[in-house]
Amino acid sequence: MAENIVAIAAEIGRLLEENGLTISCAESCTGGLLTSTLTDVPGSSAYLTGSVVSYTNEVKARILGVPEESLASCGAVSEPVARAMAEGVRTLMRTDIGVGITGIAGPGGGTVGKPVGLVYIAVSSPSGTVVSENRFLGTRLENKRASVEKALWMTVDMIRSIS
Numbered sequence: 001m002a003e004n005i006v007a008i009a010a011e012i013g014r015l016l017e018e019n020g021l022t023i024s025c026a027e028s029c030t031g032g033l034l035t036s037t038l039t040d041v042p043g044s045s046a047y048l049t050g051s052v053v054s055y056t057n058e059v060k061a062r063i064l065g066v067p068e069e070s071l072a073s074c075g076a077v078s079e080p081v082a083r084a085m086a087e088g089v090r091t092l093m094r095t096d097i098g099v100g101i102t103g104i105a106g107p108g109g110g111t112v113g114k115p116v117g118l119v120y121i122a123v124s125s126p127s128g129t130v131v132s133e134n135r136f137l138g139t140r141l142e143n144k145r146a147s148v149e150k151a152l153w154m155t156v157d158m159i160r161s162i163s
Contacts, residue, residue, distance in 0.1 A: 064088035
């Protein structure tokens with residue numbers, strides 16, 4: 001799986017460079033793994049401007065501009081928060097693409113309504129924002145890796161749709 005993830009990240013880099021686009025990331029449950037994967041590609045500084053690891057609600061609200069109301073009413077692991085994270089990091093970093101990931105990697109922290117492995121991933125561009133609800137069934141590390149792979153594929157789809 002690791003080789004596949006690096007290959008997808010390289011494809012994203014190629015597409016971003018070909019189209020003169022930039023990307024930034026806002027990560028919660030993946031703790032920077034998406035950004036790390038993107039930087040595994042040589043020359044990624046040409047299109048990756050930065051990221052925010054927003055592990056707490058306070059950072060989500062203060063740095064990324066996630067509405068306090070969304071955090072209070074929907075919780076950090078929700079579609080509105082993932083959307084706001086992607087849009088917020090895109091605005092903050094002034095990039096063409098913003099990716100937001102929030103979820104419950106496990107092994108603890110899950111509930112009946114929000115089980116371990118529930119991850120929301122959002123990809124935002126000037127043409128709009130797409131959000132995916134995912135339910136991964138692995139270990140903590142497997143859930144983080146699956147989240148990154150899904151985010152990479154969503155990013156490829158977004159770049160292709162706007163270029």
